[in-house]
Amino acid sequence: MIKNIFYCLCFLTSFSTSAIAQNITAASIFGDNMVLQQGINAPIWGTSKPNQDLTLSFAGNTLKTKSSKDGKWMVKLPKLKAGGPLKMVITSAQDSLVFKYVLVGEVWLASGQSNMQMKMAEINNAQKEINEAKFNKIRFFNVALNISHQPIEQVKGSWKLCNPENAKQFSAAAYFFARDLHLDQNVPVGIISASWGATPSEAWTSSESLINHPDFKDSVKRYQKLEANWELLYSDFLKTNEARKSDNTIKAPVMPVQKNYPTALYNAMIAPIVPYGIKGVIWYQGENNSTRAVQYRSLFPLLINDWRNKWNDEKMPFIFVQLANFRVRNEEPIPTDSWTMLREAQTMALKLPYTGMAVAIDIGDAKDIHPKNKQDVGKRLYLAASHVAYNKSVVYSGPIYDGMIVNKDKAEVSFKHVGKGLTSNDGPLTAFEIAGADKKFYWADAEIVGDKIVLSSKEVSKPVAVRYAWSTNPAASLFNKEGLPASPFRTDDW
Template sequence: MMQKRIIFFVLLFTSSVSFAQLKLPALVSDGMVLQRDQPVKIWGWNFSGKKVTVSFNDKTYIAYPGNDKKWFIMLDAMQDGGPYDIQISTEGDTINIKKILFGDVWLCSGQSNMTFAMSKLSEKESDDIARSSNSNIREFQVKQKYSFEPEDNVVGQWREASPDNVLKFSAVAYYMAKNLYEKYQVPIGIVHSSWGGTPAEAWTSPEGLKDFPHYAEQYNYLRDTVNLKTTLEKNDQVNDKSFRIHYQPATLFNAMIHPLIPYTIKGIAWYQGEANTRKAAEYERLLPALIRGWRDNWQQGDIPFLIVQLANFMAPPKRPSEGGWAWIREAQLKVSQTVPNMALVVTIDLGEADDIHPLNKKEVGRRLALAAEGMVYNDKSVVYSGPVYQSMKKESDKIILRFTNTGSGLMAKGGNLNRFAIAGQDKKFVWASAKIEGDRVIVRSDSVADPVAVRYAWASNPEGNNLYNKEGLPASPFRTDDWEK
C-alpha cells in the first residue's frame, strides 16, 4: 500500500511539472521594483510555444514566444507607486507576481567594497539597522557565478529593507538608496551584483574586449572546456593560487550582468578598481570599454554611471611619493571627465591605513546619492562634487591653480593646506606651502626657485589632505604634469 502511495505522489508531481510551461527570470518576481516613467520590459519563456497573456493595471498584453521559447512585452510607463500585481498566463499555466512597486532602479556593482554588507556595520551603524524597516527600499542580490558564455538568468530574490534583511544588503548601495528615498519619497530598487577581488576585465563584455587582444585571446582560449581543464590542472600541479576562474575576462559580465540587461534601470553605481591598481594606464582605457559594452547591451542610451574613486589606503608617506594608488584614481577621474553622463564620487578622506575595506560606507552612500541627485535627477541646487583641478599658471616662483566645482568656495579643512608638492624641471617633488586666495590655490616652496609642476594628494594614502569646498566635499587628487610613471 505504501509503495502505491509513493508511486501516486511521484506521478502527481511529474504531471504537475509537465504543466509548468511558463518560466520567468529571477528578477521578474514578487516584490520587484520596476523603473517608473519609462516603458519597462517583462519577459520569460513559454516552453509550449503558445501565446502568453500579461494582465496588468486593467490592460492586457499579448506575446508570442520565438524559436528559443523566449517572449517579452513592454509595459506602459507608470508613475511611482504600488503595490501592484501582474498575472502572466498561457494555456494550462498561470503565474501571479505580487507586491510590485514602481520607482527608481539602480544597478550597484564592483568588487569587495560594494559587496561589503551591512552586517559588518552591526556595531557602528546599529541604530540605522534597527530603524531600517522600509518596504519602499528593496534589494535583489545576484548570486555570485562565472560563465564563459552569456547566461540568461541569475539566482536571487527581492527583499524589503528590515533589521534582518538589511544585514545582507550592500552597505554602500543601502545608504545610497536610503538617502535617495528620504529626499524623493520614491521606491528605490537595488540590483546588487558584485564580487570581491575581481578585476574590471571580468566585468567587461566580450565585445568590449576587442581592443584588448590579450584579454580577448585569453577569453576565447578558456571558453574551450579542454583548454580550461588543462589550465586548471597545470595550475594545480604548480600550486599557482593566482589563477581564479572568476577573475578571467568577461566571465562575470556573462553570468552576473548579461542576464540583467532586459531590466530597465535608472543608473549604475560602480565601486571597483583595487584589483587593477597595477595597471592604471590600461584601466583608463578598459573602464570606458566596460561602460560602453554595458550601455550598448542595455540599449537605454548613455545610462548614468557613477564611479566611486578609491579611498586612501596603506601607510601615509613622509616624503612626496611616486603615486601608488594615485594613478588608478587619476584614471577614474579622467574617465569621469571624458565619457558622457558620468560622475565621480571622491572618497580620499574616508579610507583607513590598515584596512582596504573602510567602515565609513554611510558617507560613501551619501555622496553617491548626492551625485545621483545632481547629475541624474538634475537638481541644480545640489553641489555633488568637490573641487576638481582645472588649470595652472606660473608666476615667478609660484604656481597658481584654478578649480571647477568649488561650490560656495574653497576651504582648508582643519587648518593649513596639506599634501601639496612642487617640482622644477628635475622632476623632484618636495613638500610645498599652499594657500587659498578666492577661487585659487597658490603653491610655492623655498626649495624650488623655478617650479613647473604641482601634485596634490598624490599617494596611496595622502593622509591629512584637506582641500575641500565649503559644502564639505574633498578635492580629487591631481597632478599638473604629464610625466610618465
C-alpha cells in the same frame, strides 16, 4: 486496490499540476517584491511552450505576445509612474504565473569588488544602522556569486524587503545610496547587487567589448574555446565546502581561479539580468586593477560603454567611487604609486558623459583596505546621481582640477565644483607639492585666494608642475564649503 488507485491518481494529478506550473517561466531576476523601473518601457521576458499565446496583466494594462519557436518571449510595459504594491499576472491557455507585491520606482545596479560587496553588518555603527533599516519600499536583489566561460541566462537570488533582518546582508554602500534616493525622491527603490571581492574590471566586461581591447583580445578568444565549465567548477567548490561542515575529513577545496578571468563575472552575474530595466549603475572597484593603472584608462571606459550598449542606453548614468586612502602615510613627496595612478584613471573616466565620481580620499582607513565608513560613500554616490541622473541643481562633487597659471615663483591652481568656496578641513592646507624643471617635488606652502590655490616653495624658484594628494594615503585637506573633498591631481605627466 481502489485506495491505491486513488493515491496514484492524486500523485499523477500533483505531478501534472507541477509540470503545468512550469509551463510559463520568467527570467530569474523577476519575482515577488521586485521593483520595476518607472518611466521606461521596462522589458519582461521568459520562456514557455513554443509558439504559445501569452497575456501579461499589470497596473491596469493587458499586453499580449506569442513565444517564439524556441519558447522565448518578451513584452515591454508602457511607461509607468512610481507606485504599488501591485500584482503581475502572466497567463497562457493552460497556466498562469503570478508575482505579488511589485513596486514601480527607481532601479539601480550596484557592482564592483569587496568595498561594494561589504555588508551592513560589517560597517561603523552597524547594529544601529541595521535596526533603523525599516523601509518597506526599498528592495534588494543579491545576485549569487557565480562564474561562467559563456554568458548564461539564470542567476540565483530573490527580492528582499528592507527590514532589520534582511538588511544585514545588503551592500552597505548601496543601502545608504538607496536610502538617500528613497527619502529624497519619495519613490520605491530597487537595488540589484552584483559584486565580488578581489575581482578586476575585465572580469565584469563582456567578450564582445573586451575582444576589442588589445591587451585582452587573445585571452578572450582563448577562453571562449575552453571546454571547461567554470560554472560547474564553482558549483562543485561550493558543494565541497558545504560538505566539510559535517565532515572535517574532507579536504578543503580550492577556489577556482577562473573567477577573475576576463568575461567570467559578466557572463555569470551581469548577462542574466540584461536587459532588466534600470536607471543606472553605482560602481566601487579598482583595487584589483591598481597594478595596471595605465591600462585602466582604457579598460574602465570600455566597461562603462559595454554596459550601456548591453542595456541599449548610451545615456545610462554610471556613478563610481574613487579609491579611498589606505596604507602608511608618506612623510616626503613620492614619485608615484599604483593607487595614485588608478585614481587618476578613474578621474579621466569623467570625460565620458553621464558619469559621476564620489571621492573618498578622506574617509578611508590606513590599516584596512575595507574602510567601515560606508555612510558617506553612499551619500556621495547619491549626490552625484542626483545631478547626473535626476538633473538636480546641487553641489555634487568636490573641487576638480581645472587649470594652472605660473606667476613668477608662484603657481595658481583653479578648480571646477568649488561650490560656495574652497576651504581646508582642519588647519593649514596640506598634501600640495610643487616642482621646477628638475622634476623634483617639494611640499608646497598653499593658500586659498578666492576660488584658487596659490602655491610656492622656497626650494622652487620657477614652478613647472603641481600635485595634490599624490600618494596612497595623503593628508588630504582641500574641500569645498559643502564638505566634499577635492580629487587628487597632477599637472605633469612625468
